[in-house]
């Protein structure tokens with residue numbers, strides 16, 4: 001079979017989505033399935049939808065367009081602040097977009113009016129992680145301006161934590177988001193129907209038994225695809241962590257010293273060489289590299305240790321084991337490695353055929 005490749009088990013992704021939808025459903029929270037790590041794969045989007053996610057979200061308009069072309073039957077949200085230059089395309093393909101800039105919201109309104117349609121708006125609020133978001137003190141005026149613009153429907157507010165700065169979603173910042181929703185409703189008499197509390201980093205908060213207040217939606221990518229909690233990268237109970245695996249092929253396998261010889265300068269990637277001497281090892285080269293994966297984001301099988309990577313090679317220590325050329329090695333991936341593998345044209349994506357499951 002072609003290598004390198006991602007082996008994607010759609011049944012496991014379906015299971016992960018379903019389990020999270022059930023657990024959060026008990027707390028009055030629906031799930032937006034985030035597809036951005038999958039390059040808008042219609043198969044993966046389909047597995048999420050069968051798992052019960054209520055809509056799909058992606059940060060790239062191109063991915064949303066790909067899913068539209070594939071006729072994925074879902075509401076779709078652009079979850080990154082739209083580019084001003086893409087307003088017309090955003091309105092044409094996304095049902096709703098997450099926004100923080102009035103200039104963009106104005107352009108979306110004009111584009112929607114020209115197209116004779118209504119575009120949904122969720123306003124993102126900054127609650128400390130310092131990525132996207134309107135400062136809380138500016139939310140009311142932004143709502144006021146947004147409500148004045150034609151062909152827009154203000155659907156709700158949201159926030160995103162645990163990304164740029166690793167700020168943990170907790171009772172305090174989630175209560176602040178709830179309070180902001182209450183205050184906007186009190187001021188404008190509108191009902192914000194969506195209060196989107198965050199991403200997979202919100203699961204400990206959401207499932208920990210705390211008050212969920214007004215929060216009624218979470219946007220989940222990593223937890224569905226990789227079964228791990230991004231706050232500590234521990235497996236989430238009851239979810240698969242091996243729904244997506246990377247398989248690479250051995251192109252050289254030799255007994256070699258582990259210590260380089262000759263004068264040492266910077267490596268190809270500007271790092272200083274690692275000079276640990278572990279004696280003679282079985283050094284194996286795999287035909288996959290930094291262009292395709294993040295070498296720090298691969299988890300190797302027992303007895304195999306990743307030593308380094310160049311653009312096109314992954315170098316591993318196989319200890320005493322002799323692994324023949326042409327053999328394949330399978331790795332688990334983290335989010336960073338997954339995103340790169342999904343977007344590399346050199347990595348095949350192979351979805352496992354669906355078992356004949358009786359729908360639950």
Ligand SMILES: *Cc1c(COP(=O)(O)O)cnc(C)c1O
Pocket residue numbers: 034036059079080160198199200201219220221222223230
């Ligand atoms: C990527 C992203 C998500 C999903 O995050 P995960 O940690 O993969 O669940 C949610 N919201 C926004 C705005 C994002 O950019």
